Amino acid sequence: MKNWFVVIVLFAGMQLHAQMDEEVLLIARNTGEKVVANGDTIRTMGFAFSLGENPDVPGPTLEFNEGDSVEIDLWNVSQGAPHTIHLHGLDVDQENDGVPHLSFDVPHMEHGYYKFKAPHAGTYLYHCHVVSSIHVQAGMYGLIIIHPPDGSKTTWDGGYPYDISMSLLMSEIDTIWHNDTILLHDHDPDVEVHEVELPVYDPQYYLVNGLSDGQIPEENMALNTSVGAVNYVRLINLGYKGNRVIFPAEFDAEIVASDGRPFPTVENSDTVYIYPGERYGVLGTMPAEGLNSITIEYFDLNTAELEDTQEVPIVTEGYVSTTELATNYELLVKPNPFENSFSIEADLKEKSEIEIVLLDLRGNIIDVIQKPKKMVGSVSIEYTNPTLASGVYLIQMRVNDEVRLNRKIIKN
Numbered sequence: 001m002k003n004w005f006v007v008i009v010l011f012a013g014m015q016l017h018a019q020m021d022e023e024v025l026l027i028a029r030n031t032g033e034k035v036v037a038n039g040d041t042i043r044t045m046g047f048a049f050s051l052g053e054n055p056d057v058p059g060p061t062l063e064f065n066e067g068d069s070v071e072i073d074l075w076n077v078s079q080g081a082p083h084t085i086h087l088h089g090l091d092v093d094q095e096n097d098g099v100p101h102l103s104f105d106v107p108h109m110e111h112g113y114y115k116f117k118a119p120h121a122g123t124y125l126y127h128c129h130v131v132s133s134i135h136v137q138a139g140m141y142g143l144i145i146i147h148p149p150d151g152s153k154t155t156w157d158g159g160y161p162y163d164i165s166m167s168l169l170m171s172e173i174d175t176i177w178h179n180d181t182i183l184l185h186d187h188d189p190d191v192e193v194h195e196v197e198l199p200v201y202d203p204q205y206y207l208v209n210g211l212s213d214g215q216i217p218e219e220n221m222a223l224n225t226s227v228g229a230v231n232y233v234r235l236i237n238l239g240y241k242g243n244r245v246i247f248p249a250e251f252d253a254e255i256v257a258s259d260g261r262p263f264p265t266v267e268n269s270d271t272v273y274i275y276p277g278e279r280y281g282v283l284g285t286m287p288a289e290g291l292n293s294i295t296i297e298y299f300d301l302n303t304a305e306l307e308d309t310q311e312v313p314i315v316t317e318g319y320v321s322t323t324e325l326a327t328n329y330e331l332l333v334k335p336n337p338f339e340n341s342f343s344i345e346a347d348l349k350e351k352s353e354i355e356i357v358l359l360d361l362r363g364n365i366i367d368v369i370q371k372p373k374k375m376v377g378s379v380s381i382e383y384t385n386p387t388l389a390s391g392v393y394l395i396q397m398r399v400n401d402e403v404r405l406n407r408k409i410i411k412n
């Protein structure tokens with residue numbers, strides 16, 4: 001009889017394991033390094049999928065489908081402090097919620113398992129909840145995106161379909177909080193609250209998806225879209241500042257969801273205010289080709305004083321917006337991607353003054369490829385620039401001083 005018991009228990013255990021739809025290993029480390037916008041490397045704590053990866057800030061985005069059984073295996077490889085995973089906004093039970101003393105914490109070199117069923121499709125967060133003011137600032141956070149049960153590009157089951165999606169996760173970095181004296185504290189398991197003297201939080205870097213200022217075009221971060229495509233932009237604040245996100249008027253932004261739940265009525269607004277921990281879902285469409293941007297303002301929660309502004313480009317290309325344009329102008333750029341040179345073929349059905357420029361994703365002119373010139377018919381232009389840095393650029397055609405066509409081009 002004893003043998004029977006053992007076999008049944010073992011079988012039940014295996015069943016439970018097999019029922020998991022998604023298993024994720026997150027490795028917690030305190031040896032992360034991050035390059036900030038001025039080129040300095042600062043120390044971070046963070047999460048990574050593997051030991052070979054630098055734990056980046058923010059951590060990896062976790063994506064599941066609604067209804068999935070999920071198990072997150074938190075492996076704490078960092079020295080000293082224990083860590084947890086708090087599932088922010090997910091209605092998981094307290095035991096799996098990662099708040100130390102209510103849940104469990106995971107000491108050095110141990111594993112902790114968080115099990116939950118992926119809730120309503122939406123945007124959520126995870127972060128470490130041990131001395132959270134320090135560990136979150138150190139970099140221990142990331143996004144959780146839950147898709148509808150069928151995994152489709154829809155805001156939620158029965159919600160709005162979209163073509164292109166992008167997440168903008170806002171936070172800040174005060175490099176003083178990343179000093180060894182603060183991040184390298186040893187953990188005493190007998191002490192409930194670890195006391196460190198914290199300087200006043202006064203960030204130097206205001207981040208979108210971990211990047212700021214010149215890093216945004218350097219990393220080619222942009223909403224890459226096309227005319228008429230439905231864009232779903234997820235906005236998330238995990239900093240200590242308020243965010244005011246401003247979409248271009250022509251984007252016709254509609255706020256459809258907040259904190260993982262649909263809004264009962266859609267709110268039409270170009271401006272979205274986001275307070276720490278909040279998430280919003282915004283739908284919008286670009287009506288014409290061109291270069292625009294999403295402006296993100298960071299303001300002090302007490303004084304409402306504006307502290308910083310970041311710009312995320314919107315690159316809209318691909319289609320010609322009117323029949324008139326489609327019949328009168330064409331622009332072909334090849335090869336794409338290119339090494340040192342590419343050719344541009346333009347077909348101009350009527351005589352027009354044409355100018356062709358090369359732009360970065362912030363709209364800065366890098367080079368004038370074709371000076372303003374009256375042309376007609378098929379035109380072929382060769383362009384060589386061996387000193388151009390790798391990345392994404394735009395070729396813009398201006399006809400009679402108006403921007404008419406944008407083509408995205410990638411330098412290898």
Ligand SMILES: [Cu+2]
Nearest residue numbers: 083128130135
């Ligand atoms: Cu932690």
